[in-house]
Amino acid sequence: MHWTCWILSSAVVLALYDISKKASVKDNAVLPTLLCSTLFGCAAFIAGLAVAGRLNAVVQATAQVIWLSVAKSVIVSASWVFTFCALRTLPISIATPIRASAPALVFVVAFFLYGEVPDMVQFAGMIAVFAGYFVFSWAGRHEGIDFFRSRAVWCAVAGAFLSACSSLWDKYVFQVCCAPVETVQFLFQIGLVAVYALLLGATALAKVFAHGFAPQDRRFEWRWTIPCVGILLAGSDWLYFTGLAVPEVPISVASLMRRFSVVVTFVLGARFFHETNLLRKAAALAVIMLGIVLLCL
Numbered sequence: 001m002h003w004t005c006w007i008l009s010s011a012v013v014l015a016l017y018d019i020s021k022k023a024s025v026k027d028n029a030v031l032p033t034l035l036c037s038t039l040f041g042c043a044a045f046i047a048g049l050a051v052a053g054r055l056n057a058v059v060q061a062t063a064q065v066i067w068l069s070v071a072k073s074v075i076v077s078a079s080w081v082f083t084f085c086a087l088r089t090l091p092i093s094i095a096t097p098i099r100a101s102a103p104a105l106v107f108v109v110a111f112f113l114y115g116e117v118p119d120m121v122q123f124a125g126m127i128a129v130f131a132g133y134f135v136f137s138w139a140g141r142h143e144g145i146d147f148f149r150s151r152a153v154w155c156a157v158a159g160a161f162l163s164a165c166s167s168l169w170d171k172y173v174f175q176v177c178c179a180p181v182e183t184v185q186f187l188f189q190i191g192l193v194a195v196y197a198l199l200l201g202a203t204a205l206a207k208v209f210a211h212g213f214a215p216q217d218r219r220f221e222w223r224w225t226i227p228c229v230g231i232l233l234a235g236s237d238w239l240y241f242t243g244l245a246v247p248e249v250p251i252s253v254a255s256l257m258r259r260f261s262v263v264v265t266f267v268l269g270a271r272f273f274h275e276t277n278l279l280r281k282a283a284a285l286a287v288i289m290l291g292i293v294l295l296c297l
Contacts (some may be wrong), residue, residue, distance in 0.1 A: 007257045010236045015264035017232035021084070022092045024227040030084045031203060032220040033229075034077075035196040037145060042189040045238070047183065058186045068173045069184050072237025073191025075166045076173035081199070083159035092269040093281045094145070096262050097132070097161060097288055098156040125294025135280075162254075171251035174244050181241045189234065201276030256292050260291045263289065 027032050049055040061069075086095050145153065173179045244254055266285055 003243040003254070004257065005238050007254050007259070010239035010243065011258045011261040012249050012264065013232055013236040013239065014258060015261035015268070017229060017236055017266040018092070018096055018230060018261065019269050019272060022087050022095075022230040022273065024223050024229050025084045025088050026273075027088065027225070029220040030081065030088060031196060031200045031206050034080060034084060035193070035200055036222075037226050037229035037233075038192045038196055038228035039230065040190070041234040042193050043230075044231045045189050045234040049186065054182060058180075058183045059234055061187060064177065065183055066187055067181055068177060069187035070172065070191050071170055072166065072184070072188050073195055075162055075169060076188070077192055077199075079159050079162035079166060081159075082155045082162065086152045086156035086159060090145070090150075090156060091281075093266055093278065093285075095152075095156050096265045096269065096284050098153070099160045099262075099279075107112040121294050127293040128203040128291030128294060129288050130291075132284050132291065133282035135287050167251055167255040170241070170244055174241065175247065175249070175251075177234040181238075185237060185241055186233075198267065221259045224285075243279050259292060260289075264276075272273060 021037075025038065045057065050060055083095070083099060086098075119137060176179065240254075240258060243249065244251070262285070265284070
C-alpha cells in the first residue's frame with residue numbers, strides 16, 4: 001500500500017480519537033484520564049502484537065531504540081497534557097484546528113534541520129495557517145474567549161508546538177536512525193504509561209506536602225470513551241508510523257496530510273457537542289485548510 005494511504009487512514013482514525021478525547025476530558029481530571037486511556041491503548045497494542053505472533057521480536061530492542069522511544073514518550077506526553085487541559089474548557093471546534101496548524105511549524109523547523117525548502121506557494125500556505133489564528137480570535141470573542149489571553153488557548157498552542165517537535169522527532173527516528181516501527185511504538189506506549197503514572201504520583205504528593213496550596217484538579221469521572229481514546233490513538237499511530245517508515249517520505253507533507261483529520265473532527269465534533277458560532281469557526285478552519293493545501297503543493 002502506498003504511504004499516502006497509510007497516512008490518510010491514520011487521519012480518519014485520528015479524527016475519531018479527537019472526538020473521544022473531548023468527550024473523555026470535558027470537565028474531567030486530566031492526568032487520570034490520560035493514564036487510563038493510555039493503559040487501554042498500550043494493552044490493545046500489545047494484544048495485537050501477541051495475536052500476530054510478533055511480540056517476542058518486538059521486545060528485543062537496542063539501547064539506541066530504547067532511548068529514542070523514551071524521548072518520544074516524554075515529548076508526546078507533554079503535548080497531550082497541554083492539549084487535554086485546553087480541550088477541557090475550549091470548544092472542540094476551536095481547540096482541534098489550533099492543533100492542526102502544527103505542520104506550519106514543522107515546515108519552518110524542517111527547513112533548518114532537514115533541508116526541506118518551501119517554495120513561494122508553500123510559504124504563502126504558512127502565512128495562511130497563521131492568518132487562521134487571527135480569524136479564530138475573531139470567532140472566539142463571540143463566545144467570550146479572549147484568544148490571546150486565554151490560558152486554555154495558550155495550552156492548545158503549546159500542545160501544537162510539542163506536536164510539531166514530535167513529528168520532527170519521528171522523521172529522525174524512522175528515516176535517519178531506521179528504527180523498527182513496532183518496536184518503537186511498543187516502547188513508546190509503555191513509556192507513556194510510565195510518564196503519566198509518575199506525573200500523577202508527583203501531583204498527588206505535591207498536594208499532600210503543600211497542605212492544600214497546590215492547584216486542585218477536577219475530580220476524575222469514568223466514561224466509556226476513555227478506553228476508546230487510547231485504542232484509537234494506538235491504531236492511528238501504527239498507521240502513521242508505518243507510512244512514515246517508507247524511505248524518503250517528506251515529514252512536512254506527511255504531517256500535513258494527517259492533519260486533515262481536523263475536517264472530520266470539526267463536522268462530527270461540533271454536531272455531537274452541540275457547539276455554536278460554527279460559521280465564523282468554519283471560516284477560520286477554511287483559511288487554515290487553504291494554507292495546508294498550499295503547503296502540500
